[in-house]
Amino acid sequence: MALAPASLEPTDEQKAIIEMVRQFTDEQIIPNAEHYDGADEYPEPIVEQLKELGLFGITIPEEYGGLGLDLTTYVMVVEELSRGWISISGVINTHFIGSYLLLKYGSDEQRQKYLPRMATGEIRAAFSLSEPELGSDVQAIKTSAKKVDGGAYEINGQKMWVTNGLMSDLVFVLVKTDPDAQPRHKGFTCFITEKAPGVSENTGEYAGLTVPPKIKKMGYKGVESTELVYDGYKCPADNVLGGEEAGLNKGFAQMMDALEVGRANVAARGVGLAQRALELALRYSQERRAFGKPSAEHQAIQFKLADMATQLDAARLLTRRAAQMKDAGDRSDMEAGMAKLFASETARYCAEECLRIHGGYGYSKEYEIERIYRDAPLLLIGEGTSEIQKMVIGKKLLQRHKL
Numbered sequence: 504m505a506l507a508p509a510s511l512e513p514t515d516e517q518k519a520i521i522e523m524v525r526q527f528t529d530e531q532i533i534p535n536a537e538h539y540d541g542a543d544e545y546p547e548p549i550v551e552q553l554k555e556l557g558l559f560g561i562t563i564p565e566e567y568g569g570l571g572l573d574l575t576t577y578v579m580v581v582e583e584l585s586r587g588w589i590s591i592s593g594v595i596n597t598h599f600i601g602s603y604l605l606l607k608y609g610s611d612e613q614r615q616k617y618l619p620r621m622a623t624g625e626i627r628a629a630f631s632l633s634e635p636e637l638g639s640d641v642q643a644i645k646t647s648a649k650k651v652d653g654g655a656y657e658i659n660g661q662k663m664w665v666t667n668g669l670m671s672d673l674v675f676v677l678v679k680t681d682p683d684a685q686p687r688h689k690g691f692t693c694f695i696t697e698k699a700p701g702v703s704e705n706t707g708e709y710a711g712l713t714v715p716p717k718i719k720k721m722g723y724k725g726v727e728s729t730e731l732v733y734d735g736y737k738c739p740a741d742n743v744l745g746g747e748e749a750g751l752n753k754g755f756a757q758m759m760d761a762l763e764v765g766r767a768n769v770a771a772r773g774v775g776l777a778q779r780a781l782e783l784a785l786r787y788s789q790e791r792r793a794f795g796k797p798s799a800e801h802q803a804i805q806f807k808l809a810d811m812a813t814q815l816d817a818a819r820l821l822t823r824r825a826a827q828m829k830d831a832g833d834r835s836d837m838e839a840g841m842a843k844l845f846a847s848e849t850a851r852y853c854a855e856e857c858l859r860i861h862g863g864y865g866y867s868k869e870y871e872i873e874r875i876y877r878d879a880p881l882l883l884i885g886e887g888t889s890e891i892q893k894m895v896i897g898k899k900l901l902q903r904h905k906l
């Protein structure tokens with residue numbers, strides 16, 4: 504199989520952005536992550552600085568006030584932020600997916616209405632497919648929308664695991680609009696549902712949308728994951744993604760496309776987390792002494808470092824290749840699946856090896872690896888589990904190599 508070339512070498516523009524984000528991560532994220540993780544508190548001051556750096560508008564074109572950068576640059580930025588703390592990248596990742604959906608599928612009016620304020624971070628976006636009874640099996644969605652008097656759509660149902668579910672202003676939500684459609688995915692629509700940020704019981708024009716208390720998690724703290732309850736929520740027909748005429752019952756394909764870039768983005772988070780685990784392992788193993796010498800001088804430890812570094816480089820290459828292919832306009836579902844699968848498993852592997860290298864101290868909250876070890880498993884689950892990635896890769900392989 505011919506593989507598209509992938510390069511680790513950033514352009515001069517990318518180098519300047521990476522340098523800026525790396526400095527921000529070293530100065531603002533790494534020293535403060537322990538506090539926000541321990542308190543499970545929304546990192547508001549860091550989020551404000553993300554706005555100032557323009558990171559909410561990173562892929563939004565300049566005509567809407569964004570930086571207009573490509574997916575490849577975006578994954579480099581996500582890698583740097585995640586090296587500090589994956590929860591910070593979580594704050595912008597769902598926003599990025601929302602802006603991708605608007606740019607690719609939104610109507611002109613929808614782009615004009617939302618993108619300028621999204622570029623500055625004034626309004627923020629979440630996206631929602633999962634429900635209490637489903638995650639992998641998206642076509643089993645039960646939340647539904649029906650057109651009512653006055654032309655709006657009434658949405659009813661419960662969503663689950665919505666990252667930024669409380670603090671967002673917009674939720675790109677996939678619901679069933681044609682219960683009789685066959686196949687089922689032809690009966691789903693993506694609505695842009697508006698809400699008040701930080702408010703659990705919405706009222707007035709947003710009445711009917713409730714955000715229950717945030718879900719308690721083992722890691723990925725600070726950024727909230729919530730349920731969303733739609734109970735008679737009225738969404739104007741103008742807020743069908745792409746407009747009612749073009750967008751009704753087109754939501755499944757739109758969301759699956761967004762998941763493709765979402766997977767490159769989760770892969771980048773895995774690369775950043777694994778990078779930090781390697782850095783911590785390299786430092787600790789040279790400082791800690793065992794049997795009369797630094798533990799890094801024991802071959803068994805060097806083998807661990809070698810395996811971590813090798814897997815990390817491979818994960819980074821796969822991630823950049825997936826992003827570069829998407830930027831070139833190529834279909835990259837298989838490559839994004841490979842990147843997500845390998846990078847998330849690499850993150851889990853590197854977190855565990857780093858913890859082992861730290862010995863007992865790795866189990867102590869005094870050391871950063873303890874948080875990283877709790878954060879890593881999320882990457883195995885979000886945007887499709889490892890099993891689901893293998894299903895995507897296997898299906899594509901057979902399609903591309905049909906006898």
Ligand SMILES: Cc1cc2nc3c(=O)[nH]c(=O)nc-3n(C[C@H](O)[C@H](O)[C@H](O)COP(=O)(O)OP(=O)(O)OC[C@H]3O[C@@H](n4cnc5c(N)ncnc54)[C@H](O)[C@@H]3O)c2cc1C
Nearest residue numbers: 630631632633637638639664665666884885886887888890
């Ligand atoms: C912290 C966090 C944040 C999240 N944020 C969001 C968000 O912002 N928006 C959103 O929509 N969702 C979000 N999710 C949900 C996430 O996408 C789902 O959890 C994920 O897709 C898995 O779905 P599930 O949890 O229902 O597991 P299930 O689908 O029930 O799967 C359970 C297990 O069975 C396996 N499995 C399922 N089907 C198959 C099969 N056919 N073959 C083999 N194995 C299979 C899975 O791989 C998994 O191991 C988030 C989840 C978490 C934990």
